[in-house]
Amino acid sequence: MSEQFQGGLRLLSKPTKLADIAALAGVSTATVSRALSGHPSVSKATQARIQALAREHDVRPNQLARNLRLRSTGAIGLAMPLGHARTQHLTDPFFLSLLGYIADLLVDRGYDVLLSRVLPENGDWLDRLVDAGRVDGLLLVGQSDQYETIERVASRYGPLVAWGVHRDGQRHLAIGSDNVAGGRLAAEHLLERGRRRLLFVGDPAPPEFGDRFAGFAAAARAAGVRAEVLATAMDPDRVHAAMRTRLAVGTLPDAIFAASDVAAMSVLRAVSEAGLDVPREVAVIGYDDVTLAAHTSPPLTTIRQDLARGAALMVERLLARVAGEPAEHAVIAPELVVRAST
């Protein structure tokens, strides 16, 4: 480490810490610290000398010690509760993109990002994350089925922001899109195209998807048509299987609203395997507007959630909370993106 020759300057091993540089330069650790941070009270000459030494030996202040002293970690936790998808890995491009945007923004602002993919096995997971003291704040990418846990922890821990829905009386700060409005957009677009036999495909249990269906069904009802629902788990294989079964029996829908773009891809496949033409015989619309949506065949009409904006809002409000300022929830408006599948 940094044992040095009895009073001499010859280090027995590589210098790694500020004290080593201090010994080399013949000054105190305090001076080295100040020199590296550009403190004005250390002379230009020593400042340059010390910085050169530090650079030469690849010595940088240890962040752990620094953060301990400064009582701040410089890191934000980014967690992804996977409650209703225990067996599934994080593969949904929507969440991954959101995660990427968030990571970008945080890094830009000088924060480190501590990633924890969480399988909530007991109600303890969030407390552990919060109390470990490794992060200045916590971002939750999705609420999953952990609404209660999040509510409980949020009541005692401020710097916590989740992506997801906001209900009346909710204590935790959530940023999300208006899924009811999104579902309505989808229905209105299909109705405008003259479609009348509407089918919703997806899992209506999670609140986001439930809202999408609610908006969809409400708009349909307003137009005097009924929206059928094909309930299925959201992983591609299950969606595909459910869709194939559905297409084999009963009257064919002439428009399908998939709860997510990934689900829509499975729908597209099942539909084309059934020999049906998209969009002539069946229109398909997705949700999210992930990057790949523009590159399916045919390109997918979808309801866009502005992830860049969502991520920016999450980061902005979280950092406000970290700084002790108040911050409220926000809703971003969904937007219809028309492509060739409708």
Next chain:
Amino acid sequence: MSEQFQGGLRLLSKPTKLADIAALAGVSTATVSRALSGHPSVSKATQARIQALAREHDVRPNQLARNLRLRSTGAIGLAMPLGHARTQHLTDPFFLSLLGYIADLLVDRGYDVLLSRVLPENGDWLDRLVDAGRVDGLLLVGQSDQYETIERVASRYGPLVAWGVHRDGQRHLAIGSDNVAGGRLAAEHLLERGRRRLLFVGDPAPPEFGDRFAGFAAAARAAGVRAEVLATAMDPDRVHAAMRTRLAVGTLPDAIFAASDVAAMSVLRAVSEAGLDVPREVAVIGYDDVTLAAHTSPPLTTIRQDLARGAALMVERLLARVAGEPAEHAVIAPELVVRAST
């Protein structure tokens, strides 16, 4: 924080650290530390009492202080150098899946994951990551165009593992798949299907893609046919545009090998837009076998890279290096997955 009433036990504010619990329990901090870690030298009675107190007040040892004292961080850095894709966000499902697998494995082993998406603006980025002392080891998801930098840093820093190619004489430890073999598999499969007008689509500059094309071309040559190359940047729009242009002129290929599955999706779209049937008129094969590959229409034949295994190898070898043990590079064999697009 933890100021307490002059000699009394009434805390003025919430207890947050072990010393606070110590004051509450009327013991020393040392005893609290030992009690929480289940050290045998503290009596069962006090141990239970202290644990109850800590649980009741949501107090857990501060990880920063703990790690500083223990000279280990309990965290692994996970960085994604984006050299030849400066403007692009991390959206490639291949890298994201790899990232997900790695994060899972590390969390399972009790490590935290410190995520840094890096835009290498100067040769300094990797040194900073290494010398900040926040992580016990570093995982690089992709080498991008930073081969030289990685080589340099690896020569002085052991616990560093990258996903990517291994060249003779390479100093840094890399795990990757045999891209030459993968390219060969693709060509052989297409030739077996009777295809003769082979086209490679993608950017042959990055070493992985270059190898894929090399294997592809070699196998074609061995069969007496020539493999054409359509060089293009890898983002979906550029691939789509390049493909559309290519299909408009010259002789049509009867088989297309895309450098990645994501690129293959754009190829599929361009081909179907040109009114060509897949696979009757044009066969399409991708590379990676990302989750979505099974759900394109038609489902994509592809060369599978076993990411779960790749991630496991990366983590295993990194942790060996962290523990000071030697570890060598590894190559995983690609595998042909036949679906409906060929």
Next chain:
DNA sequence: CACGTTATCGCAATCGATTGCAACAAATTT
């Protein structure tokens, strides 16, 4: 020449947890 300024720099406390060693009490042995 005495005294006040100013520019540099070091001392030592601090952040919070861990742990070797010593201190002490209780229990056991002689």
Next chain:
DNA sequence: AAATTTGTTGCAATCGATTGCGATAACGTG
């Protein structure tokens, strides 16, 4: 009853960087 062992606990140093305050030297001024 004295000596020894066993079982618990506290003291204090340590990890490495930061920073308020005081010390020192160099400088200028009357």
